[in-house]
Amino acid sequence: MADHPPMATPSPQPDLTRNRLPTLFEVLSRRTLPPVDLFSFYIYMRDQQRSVDYLDFWLDVAQHMSLCRHYVRELRRSVMIGTPDLDKASSKRSSMILDSMGDLEPRVPGPSMYATEKEKNQDAQMSAFLREEAHESPLSGSQPARPSPQFSTPRDLTTESNSPGHTVSREDIRASAEKILYLFLLPGAEREITLPGSITQDVTVAIEEMGRDDPEVFDVAKDYVFQAMERDAFPGFLRMKALGNLIPPTLVMRLIVGLLAMFGAFWAAFILIFLDKTRATRCWLILPFTVGVYFLASYQYSLDPILALLGFSEYTSFNFSRIREPYIRKLLSKRALMVLGVTLLVDAALCVLFILVPGKRL
Helix, strand or coil: CCCCCCCCCCCCCCCCCCCCCCCHHHHHCCCCCCCCCHHHHHHHHHHCCCCHHHHHHHHHHHHHHHHHHHHHHHHHHHHHCCCCCCHHHCCHHHHHHHHHHCCCCCCCCCCHHHCCHHHHHHHHHHHHHHHHHHHHCCCCCCCCCCCCCCCCCCCCCCCCCCCHHHCCCHHHHHHHHHHHHHHHHCCCCCCCCCCCHHHHHHHHHHHHHCCCCCHHHHHHHHHHHHHHHHHHCHHHHHHHHHCCCCCHHHHHHHHHHHHHHHHHHHHHHHHHHHCCCCHHHHHHHHHHHHHHHHHHHHHHHCCCHHHHHHCEEEEECCEEEECCCHHHHHHHHHHHHHHHHHHHHHHHHHHHHHHHCCCCCC
């Protein structure tokens, strides 16, 4: 799609009073803040879950829904003010559907199970209108949309258009539906996602043989992908971001450093004991023991307590973002204090043991 400014869509406001973990729908609709925002979930799906194509499919279908709503809203407005610049509302049935639809307020698309009755009715009427319109004026010679390149960051859930003046044409809607089909669903597609064969077949027949491009074409597939992400990916995302602040590569590095530091600490401790060094000299053991215990505790709890208390969470290797979600900040602070307490207790026990034990020169 062309790089145009986004059309008028709602700007979801994060819920700063939420005193619980967010849901997947709240993350996808951009109602959360780092480290449980849409960007962080996208990075998690790309780097940890290795299934970012599913998230991209869901976002593209949501964007297709926004595109359709904007198109119908523009068309209804032009009909109501008596200047129908498009001939596609000429049939009496289509006009009646437009009149009965009511105002299509901009909203962030979501899975059908979360829509209100009013939203479901409006979406059904909108799809019925688009099917009626396509039946009356089928697009002739329409070419498949060229699939978009790989995305490395999540797209805004807004609609964009290739049409002049940022309006939406029927060709834009058709191209959007075909792009989703050819990019994600057809066998051998560039970013093919695994769906039940019946779902893929139904979508393919609806778009290629029936000429449909209304949002209902993708409803079953979109809901299936949403439930799959909610079941398979989202719990791990919450564990990593809401209960910890480090990513797996960093945890592995900390495990290695922690084990090496503990090996060095024990080796030095026994050497100093058997050389009968003074307790003052053996106090230097505090350094390797502290490093080792701290890094091993960070690995065990997937949490760097100092960074958590400072309000930072890691999203890629050595890149950190501020923890802005209030409930997550409070939860991580509590866990950080607990991890620090365990670290200090174990570190103190080891240091006291190897510093105060009597020395014996061999």
